[in-house]
Amino acid sequence: MKWILAALIVLVYCYLLVAPLLRRKAIPKELQKKKDLDGECNLRIRILKDAEESFAEYLRLIDHARTSIHIVASTFEDNNVGNVMLAALYTAATKGIHVRILLDAKHIRLSRSGKQYIQCLLSMSNVTICDYARFHIWAPWRLFDCLHMDFLVADGQIAVFEQHALLVQMDEQGNPAETGTVSHLEDCFEALMAHHKTAKHHICTLANRAKTEHAKAHLDRLYQHVGRRNVSWFATEDYAEVTEPVAAAAVLYNPALFYQVTEWMRQSEEQARIQTADIKLDLYMTNRLMQLCNYGKGAILQINAPLQGRMIEKIKRTGATIEEAPDDDYGMEKGSTFSIGNTIFGLGSMSWEKRCAYVNSEIYLIYKMSASISMPNGTSGLTDSP
Structure with missing residues (x-):
């Protein structure tokens, strides 16, 4: 009898694991x-032609941000690209800019040094990093729920969307607009963060204070090195010149x-x-x-x-x-x-x-x-x- 009960429990659990894939939710x-489409989207767009241009725009937006940086990332690894991004975000945070990041907990790949870099960010009061849909054994249906979107919004006005498009919220006169498509991206970000606000990123690191300070110094050197090697990535752009107007979005x-x-x-x-x-x-x-x-x-x-x-x-x-x-x-x-x-x-x-x-x-x-x-x-x- 015990074996039958155990088998039933396993079957029910397995069903809960795959239920989201087997049953399509009804559309309201x-x-x-x-x-x-919103005819008052106040949007200009530029399609990014390759990965290097996309990465350059990420760094440019982070470097020129004045008040806030909001990032949603479906994956993160502390490779060369990831470490440069962390260095840029750390530098922005040292300027007093509010940095908020939402990552998919199931697709984070960090080495020990990567954890130390993340710890550098989390040691600052103006930085928040949250996990999306952290899997719990008592909620198996969340196993396949992945954060599959990527975007960055700077100052609520400019965004890199899905690594393919630069979006600028600008009126017909070329002035920053208060509302528009980029604001809708911000609304999406806030909704995701509100839903997962209790899942602050957990980092198991043995780094002591000395190691954290060493990691901060390394991030500083890395960011300065990238800035010297790629000056054009950080240059100011005239977005009215490099983007095209969108009628509705x-x-x-x-x-x-x-x-x-x-x-x-x-x-x-x-x-x-x-x-x-x-x-x-x-x-x-x-x-x-x-x-x-x-x-x-x-x-x-x-x-x-x-x-x-x-x-x-x-x-x-x-x-x-x-x-x-x-x-x-x-x-x-x-x-x-x-x-x-x-x-x-x-x-x-x-x-x-x-x-x-x-x-x-x-x-x-x-x-x-x-x-x-x-x-x-x-x-x-x-x-x-x-």
Whole structure:
């Protein structure tokens, strides 16, 4: 009898582990519609063409911040890039800037030195680091709940979104605007932090005060070294010159993200072009793609991950066309982009697979350009920076 009871407990626990992947949450009725774009978004955008440019903008925003820096990161490792980021954030914090960071606890990889660098930040009263969805054995359904978005907001006015786009909240006269799309990113950040405010980052480190001071000195030297080697990364930019105006925009996130993104495509008057890092369709997602093709103008899919034969056949049965993704396209390690004609674009963290559609915390930006632009890089709408 005891063995039967133990087996039942294990089965129930295993079900709770995988339940979020097996059962799609119902979409609230108020969200079952196409999300309208905000015509007063006060947004200018610049698409970042490669990883180096994205990293440079991260450092520029941190270096020029005056009041606050808010960061959401789906992964973090204390490699060369991660250590430079920590050095930049530590330097900003020493200037009195409020630094708040939200990390996914399940995707943090720190060595002992990395923990000491984090400890340097946490030793300052104006720095807060929180864990997202820390897994607890008594809450197994949170195992697959991942923070899958990445963005940085400086002073509530400028943001790097999903490492692909520089967003500037600016009015038509080129002055900083109080409200707009970047403010909506701030709202998203505050909502995430409020939900996880009790999960302050736990660091098991043996570093004593002397080691912490040594780590601070190393961060100072590292930041100065990077500044000397890459002066252009820290130079002041005229954002009105290097960005393009956006006519309307909207920030979307789960629980209805996949539905709303595909609804935009279904109701469009032109064919949708989609590029995604990966695709794993379940029945619901297959039906949505079929509706998009049968009742909309169709879809062209570019997929960066290798596809199995069964998935290829499933996609073709929906009526969608599969094209080979360009080899030189930047950044489709995660997330997806889409375009409708030459004016409507989407960019976000959600890949076309059910974990992203149902479980993860995902984010997406849909925007309409003020003027039609060409797309030399295919589906993504990633044009060369001005």
